[in-house]
Amino acid sequence: MSNQFTGKTAVISGGAGGIGLALAVEFGQLGMNIVIGDIDTKQLAEAEQQLKTLGINTLTCPLDVTQYQQWLQLLDSAEAEFGDIHMLINNAGVGGLPGSIDDTKIDTWKWVLDVNVMGVVNGTQTVGSKIKAHGQGGWIINVASMAGMNGVAYSGAYAASKAAVVSMSESWAAELKKDKIMVSVLCPAFVKTRIHESLRNLQPEYQNVKQQGATKAQSKGGMGQAAALVESGIPANMLAKRVVEALDSKQAYIFTHPNYRQGVGYRSHLLDKAFTDAEHSPIVGHLKDDEIVIL
Ligand SMILES: NC(=O)c1ccc[n+]([C@@H]2O[C@H](COP(=O)([O-])OP(=O)(O)OC[C@H]3O[C@@H](n4cnc5c(N)ncnc54)[C@H](O)[C@@H]3O)[C@@H](O)[C@H]2O)c1
Known part of the structure; x- marks a missing residue:
């Protein structure tokens, strides 16, 4: 088996579960070396086991995408293990909490924007810059959402973060074309993952989100509704196959739900x-x- 990905190396943030792990399996099975970074170290160890059982060359690194230094450490480890990196998938993200303008706390805004926006910036400034530097070209895939294509009532922070990811992707696509780096933005609607349980990964500095936001939103049934929508989503491995198909034909916007x-x-x-x-x-x-x- 040989294709444009074989023998190259991909770094995937939030790769220990959900969409990130599905992409790791898909690109790994196409012959890529896979580096996954994730904040959930227990899940990371399980993902490593799963990928290695499939015969995929795998490196796992603890990573909180909001921490620039941790990105640099991941980069060092990845280059030491596999040499040049060719693909960056900025996938790690959190769903925030459903809430009205008034209910959504400033802490919630900070958490969602730090992970979903600054996490993508950090990944691109570290790993992305190295892809640019070696001059062979490659791919940057930013995971946004259909929520980045349209505002969503009662999900302002999440929608704003994903609109920012769309905008950064468009800006970087224009900027990195000369470097033979294809920048794509993935905009799924619902996918069956644990995105509705994002509070499980809340870092200590954002603990107020849990105390304030969750209680209010849950009392309105907000998270219950989010769970039902995510449960109705497409399987993550279907999405992963769609991403490969889209990259093969150089699609800049990768949509997975034509019904939107x-x-x-x-x-x-x-x-x-x-x-x-x-x-x-x-x-x-x-x-x-x-x-x-x-x-
Ligand atoms: N599932 C959906 O319906 C859906 C729809 C549109 C977009 N998305 C986006 O897809 C991406 C992946 O989400 P998912 O659905 O697989 O959810 P998920 O919660 O199942 O997986 C997210 C992964 O990211 C990790 N993560 C969370 N915070 C992190 C941090 N600060 N640093 C590093 N890793 C972190 C988690 O541990 C987990 O492994 C997100 O950006 C999400 O916004 C999901």
Whole structure:
């Protein structure tokens, strides 16, 4: 078996379970060396066992994606074990807590943005920069969500974090094209994982999230509803096969749920209408024909 991935090395954050582990299995079975970093060290040991049983070259590293130093340590270990790295999958993420604008605590915002946004920044500044430096090209896959394509009522922090991941991916795709690095953003809807139990990985510095947010949200049945939606999701291994298919045809946006077209399409329609409204505006409409700088 030989393909564009064989013999290359992938680093996957949050690779000890869920979507990350499914991607580790899929790319490992295509002949990649797999480095998984995860905050859950017990789960990490189990994942290592599973991957090695499948005959996959595996390295596991404890990693909290919010900690830049831990990314550097992972990078050192990965290069010592496998040499150059070719793929970074910024997958680790937390679901936050469902809550209204007023219910969602500042601690919840910080936790969700630190893990889901700064975790991706840290991974890209460390591992991503090394992929750029060796000059052979490669892949960066950022795991966002359909929630990054449309705002979600009562999930403002999570949706904002995923919209940021979409935006960073678009920016970096343009920036890294010259370095032969393909940047893709994966935007799944529900996938059957433990995302609704993200509080299990809460770091000590965010403990207030548990005390404040969870109690309120749960009293409204918020987490129960989230669990039911996640349970109805597609299997993670189906998603992983879809990611390989999408990379084979260089898809920048990787969608896994075609039935979400209508909702996102409505947003596209509203954006297009906003341009029409501006064109019809007596105040700014004339700018349409002016020579103005477009980024
Ligand atoms: N499951 C879904 O329905 C769904 C939908 C859209 C997007 N996503 C995204 O997919 C990604 C993977 O989530 P999942 O569904 O597999 O959930 P999951 O909770 O099953 O797995 C997440 C993994 O990330 C690890 N992790 C959590 N915080 C971490 C941290 N600070 N540092 C390092 N590792 C950490 C966990 O230990 C776990 O192994 C997330 O970014 C999530 O937002 C999930």
